[in-house]
Amino acid sequence: MQELSAYIKSKVTIDDIDLEQIMSRFYVKSVNRGDLLLKRGQIANEYYFLHSGALRFFFADNHELTAWIVQPNEFFTEISSLHPGLPTRFNIEAVASAELYCITKQDMDRLYQELPIWQEFGRKTWEAMAVRMINEIIRFQTMTVEERYLEFLEKPGFMQLISVRQLASYLGITPNALSRIRKNLR
Incomplete structure (x- = not known):
């Protein structure tokens, strides 16, 4: 999990004790190519850091629409399901065999309460995600x-x-x- 540790250190200045506490809450999950990490209708309850492979968020009604592609060294979740606790509209599929570092919403929330530096990490991560989404929209329109x-x-x-x-x-x-x-x- 050194990649995740390095990613966290690239976002915030953190001491070893806090980093060790954070890292102890993560676990490894492997997903084979073609498998679904999250299926439409399920409620998201985890955050992820993609170590290797690739994932895509897609809708599948009359035809498939790929909405988002996740590449290695990205921290992500299905926020429109996780935060309000609603069923997701997406499928999240491994387009290449993937290894992820996962943390439950409950553990993430607990770390936010216990560690101010983790709140800073979360704020910076989600601000960067919002910027990426805005840039994607602008690219699509311009x-x-x-x-x-x-x-x-x-x-x-x-x-x-x-x-x-x-x-x-x-x-x-x-x-x-x-x-x-x-x-x-x-």
């Missing part, structure tokens, strides 16, 4: 599909993690449209 696709190509190893169909869904286009874009950019 950039062309081609520009967004080219931006994905700049992320090392990203294209090996998700399928063309999943990427097309994330970009809001059909796989055929993505194939034409890829062909035109060659």
Whole structure:
């Protein structure tokens, strides 16, 4: 769990005793490619740090819509389910076998009460997540599909993690449209 420890230290200045207390609350979970970490209709009750692999949040009504892609070294949860205690609208699927470090909502809340530095960590983490979400919305509204696709190509190893169909869904286009874009950019 050294990656998680390093991640926490990159966000806040923390002493070893507090860090040890925090790390003792996390446990490791492995998810195979194609497995669901969380299924639509379930209530989220954990926070996660993705150590390896990749996950995607997707809706599955008439057609699949990939809403979010989680890459290694990201701290996340399904906040729209976890905080209000409501059933999730998403499936969270491992698009590559994944190893996660998990902490329950109960333990997270307890650490928030016990450790002011953990409150600071939480605030910084969720502020960064809010900024990422805002940036995603702005990209979607201001950039062309081609520009967004080219931006994905700049992320090392990203294209090996998700399928063309999943990427097309994330970009809001059909796989055929993505194939034409890829062909035109060659």
